[in-house]
Amino acid sequence: MQNHTTMSPREFLKKYHFDHRMVDGSFYPRTPLGVGPGDRVGVVLFNLGGPTGLDGVEPFLYNLFMDPAIIDIPLPAMLRDPLCRLIARKRAEGVREEYALIGGASPLNEHTRQQAVLLERRLADELAAATGATFHTYMAMRYAPPLSEDSVQQMHEDGITHVVLLPLCPQYSKTTTGASVVYWHALQQEGCMPDWPTSLIFEYATHPDLVCAFSGRISEGLSRFAEKERGNVHILFSAHGTPLYEKTRRHDPYQDLVFSTVRAIMDAWDGPNPHSTAFQSKVGPAKWLSPSTPDHLGTLADSGITRVLIVPVAFVSDHVETLFELDMEVRKEALEAGIVKYEVCEGLNDSPHFMDCLVDMVRRHVQSADGSAPRSPQ
Missing domain, CATH: 3.40.50.1400 (Rossmann fold)
Structure with missing residues (x-):
């Protein structure tokens, strides 16, 4: 793993090309990971993120507009970069007004943090004893901190041995989950993370x-x-x-x-x-x-x-x-x-039923070293 774990939007753009795996999620398998005593499972919560304050609106927009996975226009990095900076700067004033009306920052970050805390607690209660592994959750936002690179660094420091990728988008799309997965894969290809055994939760639209x-x-x-x-x-x-x-x-x-x-x-x-x-x-x-x-x-x-x-x-x-x-x-x-x-309607946020859904999806993507799946508590 390289010490330098950051990839700028320009660097990613230069490496990017459309890959059909962005549509079907097949960068990573969906099969359960075999885990046992001593293993440390990192559950990565993918989301797009949002500005944590009004000063973060313009950088957030720039990162969003620069992502070819959602805005696929045939411009090289040397042209797209200044164009996206210009658009972000022009759009930022109006978008800041929108965020000011809802409290001055995106609540998505705090909701995701709460989901991560609740999920980690539930996994410790319901899966750790059944598998012998420990479970740790990480937020990986695509366009605002904490970014995927931040999660990778913390996971490396925590000694993670296995990874479950959990998108906070129930319905898979190339433009949401796909954008996070292709970037995660690019970081891996650049040697910015260990070659962790990984399982992707593709979708849970009808759970x-x-x-x-x-x-x-x-x-x-x-x-x-x-x-x-x-x-x-x-x-x-x-x-x-x-x-x-x-x-x-x-x-x-x-x-x-x-x-x-x-x-x-x-x-x-x-x-x-x-x-x-x-x-x-x-x-x-x-x-x-x-x-x-x-x-x-x-x-x-x-x-x-x-x-x-x-x-x-x-x-x-x-x-x-x-x-x-x-x-x-x-x-x-x-x-x-x-x-x-x-x-x-209020968003699902920390709905107990939604947390039940996330726990069950992680449960389906891990199994004990002997091949048995952890059972739901009765």
């Missing part, structure tokens, strides 16, 4: 505990409506959009996985509520997954629907795209379109 977690948030959201109205509230599942070509040309499974999550939730839901799915956060002129959340709200209003509950179905933590975009910006558009009562 029963994830479904329960979303159902709980929907029940909480509906409680904000008058009791006589609740059965008629339209449940609108809103997922982050992606460029349409990611699905049509590269066969990104994301949209299908989002739909599978929605089906699983509504199959388990015992209420009469109508529902639909839309996609938010479109930027740029390219075609994205449709319908867009604001446009679809207008269509719902035109059809006479006046009460809507928004479920952020592809996010597991509240952040600027739920607290500002959905709860402030889109709310204003919805009310102007004719929606009378508009509510947004």
